[in-house]
Amino acid sequence: MGELFAVEATTAAIVLRSLVVSGLATLLAVLVGVPIGYAIARRQFRGRTLLLGLINTGLGMPPVVVGLVVWVLLVRSGPFGDLGLIYTPAAMVLAQFLLATPMVIGFTIASVQALSPRLADLLTVLGAGRVRTLWLMAMEARLGLLVAIMAAFGAIVSEVGASMIVGGNLERSTRVLTTAIVTETSRGEVERALALGLMLLGLSFSVNLTLTIIQQRARP
Amino acid sequence: MTDVLLENLRVERERRPVLNVELLVLRSRRTTAILGPNGSGKTTLLRAIAGLERLHSGRISFDGAASIDKRDLAYVFQEQVFLRQSVRRNLELGLRLRAVHNQQIRERVEEAARSIGIFHLLDRRADRLSGGEARRVNLARALCLRAPLVLLDEPLEGLDVQAYAHLMDELPRILDAFEATTLLVTHSRDEALRFADDLVVLVNGRIYAAGDKHEIATNPRFSEVSEALGYTILTVAGRRCAVPPNAFRVGAGQVQFLMQVEAIIDSVDAKEIVGRIDDVRVRVRLEDGQEAPTTGNRIAVYAPRLHELETSP
Numbered sequence: 103m104g105e106l107f108a109v110e111a112t113t114a115a116i117v118l119r120s121l122v123v124s125g126l127a128t129l130l131a132v133l134v135g136v137p138i139g140y141a142i143a144r145r146q147f148r149g150r151t152l153l154l155g156l157i158n159t160g161l162g163m164p165p166v167v168v169g170l171v172v173w174v175l176l177v178r179s180g181p182f183g184d185l186g187l188i189y190t191p192a193a194m195v196l197a198q199f200l201l202a203t204p205m206v207i208g209f210t211i212a213s214v215q216a217l218s219p220r221l222a223d224l225l226t227v228l229g230a231g232r233v234r235t236l237w238l239m240a241m242e243a244r245l246g247l248l249v250a251i252m253a254a255f256g257a258i259v260s261e262v263g264a265s266m267i268v269g270g271n272l273e274r275s276t277r278v279l280t281t282a283i284v285t286e287t288s289r290g291e292v293e294r295a296l297a298l299g300l301m302l303l304g305l306s307f308s309v310n311l312t313l314t315i316i317q318q319r320a321r322p
Numbered sequence: 323m324t325d326v327l328l329e330n331l332r333v334e335r336e337r338r339p340v341l342n343v344e345l346l347v348l349r350s351r352r353t354t355a356i357l358g359p360n361g362s363g364k365t366t367l368l369r370a371i372a373g374l375e376r377l378h379s380g381r382i383s384f385d386g387a388a389s390i391d392k393r394d395l396a397y398v399f400q401e402q403v404f405l406r407q408s409v410r411r412n413l414e415l416g417l418r419l420r421a422v423h424n425q426q427i428r429e430r431v432e433e434a435a436r437s438i439g440i441f442h443l444l445d446r447r448a449d450r451l452s453g454g455e456a457r458r459v460n461l462a463r464a465l466c467l468r469a470p471l472v473l474l475d476e477p478l479e480g481l482d483v484q485a486y487a488h489l490m491d492e493l494p495r496i497l498d499a500f501e502a503t504t505l506l507v508t509h510s511r512d513e514a515l516r517f518a519d520d521l522v523v524l525v526n527g528r529i530y531a532a533g534d535k536h537e538i539a540t541n542p543r544f545s546e547v548s549e550a551l552g553y554t555i556l557t558v559a560g561r562r563c564a565v566p567p568n569a570f571r572v573g574a575g576q577v578q579f580l581m582q583v584e585a586i587i588d589s590v591d592a593k594e595i596v597g598r599i600d601d602v603r604v605r606v607r608l609e610d611g612q613e614a615p616t617t618g619n620r621i622a623v624y625a626p627r628l629h630e631l632e633t634s635p
Contacts, residue, residue, distance in 0.1 A: 220401045223399070227374070227397040228392070229392040238405070242405060
């Protein structure tokens with residue numbers, strides 16, 4: 103009986119860790135990606151097309167490659183080894199942040215470009231400062247921006263390669279739903295793996311449902 | 323109450339000058355109409371004054387200051403751009419950004435909406451209005467700001483006859499009421515002469531005339547100004563002359579022309595002959611009781627008034 107509770111507690115911790123790690127990575131990606139996407143959408147500059155090409159490549163970046171690069175940077179003997187971040191949830195947040203940011207940038211560009219090019223001029227002459235203009239533009243583009251958040255969270259909560267490499271799948275500190283599924287499957291615990299799979303789908307569904315409710319409520 | 327002074331102003335796009343203004347003074351509390359053909363730089367001039375254009379050189383000053391507080395500015399764009407919210411929220415936005423008191427916001431929005439005739443639209447979604455409705459909401463949004471400097475870019479374009487007539491009467495009164503310095507961009511001679519105290523004629527980014535409307539409209543010195551004001555330009559005895567709009571009459575007169583009749587337009591309240599004098603297209607109004615000539619014939623027409631043009635600078 104005690105063992106069963108212990109198992110439940112571990113599973114709950116894994117679900118919570120998945121939510122926190124991917125949620126935090128998404129939040130950081132939004133904070134960084136939305137202003138960058140806005141700037142790219144609004145400005146003309148040399149190398150813009152090249153940058154757009156890079157971002158579009160970033161949309162389909164293999165998580166395992168990103169994980170590998172972050173691992174090379176953070177591993178004890180690597181350039182940022184002294185930070186001691188390798189095999190911690192922070193390293194996983196970093197890797198997932200790198201995966202999510204191009205998505206947020208890409209979706210932001212698309213939704214800002216769909217706005218009238220005169221909207222920013224209008225807000226400026228109405229007396230809105232830079233920050234206020236950015237905020238009002240984001241509110242206008244909110245449908246697209248919420249899609250960006252959903253897509254980014256959905257992608258990183260379900261990736262396994264980067265989390266496995268930089269997190270190390272340590273049972274008590276860095277195991278998340280995806281890496282747990284891999285572990286259970288390799289142990290032959292198929293039923294447990296399937297149960298964890300359902301939990302992952304459930305988590306993804308609840309987060310997306312919440313965002314969808316916000317999106318549809320905000321629908322103009 | 324704002325004097326606007328533009329000196330040696332130059333705006334370029336892709337390294338080509340689109341605006342080149344040596345000196346222009348917009349006098350305080352007066353309405354200045356900027357008249358010119360499409361692509362002449364009228365909108366660019368307005369945008370430059372609003373601080374939305376990067377100046378290649380030159381300067382703009384407002385009562386001697388190098389820039390204007392955006393809160394002293396009201397700008398009606400040619401395009402109708404709204405937040406995806408109610409008309410009321412859209413009208414309120416500028417006032418909220420100016421930290422106007424809530425009670426006052428409500429009063430000013432409703433007053434502007436009433437005077438422009440859009441009170442019934444206040445609770446509608448601004449991005450789902452018809453073209454004409456959106457035009458009027460666009461105008462009301464700027465007017466409720468009661469700014470000392472008002473920039474209007476073709477504000478009456480695309481309105482239906484009723485709304486147009488209403489605003490042609492109301493707008494000058496509204497603008498007078500808050501003693502703004504107003505700049506109106508238009509390509510309509512009628513609007514320019516109706517609203518403005520002063521006229522500026524802008525062609526290819528350059529000013530060809532600026533000053534009192536009576537002086538410019540009755541004696542345009544250059545062909546560019548004459549054309550913008552609807553004059554017909556003809557060559558008489560080797561000299562370029564301008565005939566005022568609607569001045570041609572059928573029959574014999576002091577300065578007489580032969581006109582090749584191409585069509586007769588019957589618009590019920592008036593009949594007009596469309597044709598050519600040499601290669602210049604001309605319209606002549608038929609007076610009551612005059613017989614319409616046969617298409618293809620040549621008839622005599624005369625201009626009671628015309629004046630000689632100077633060589634353009």
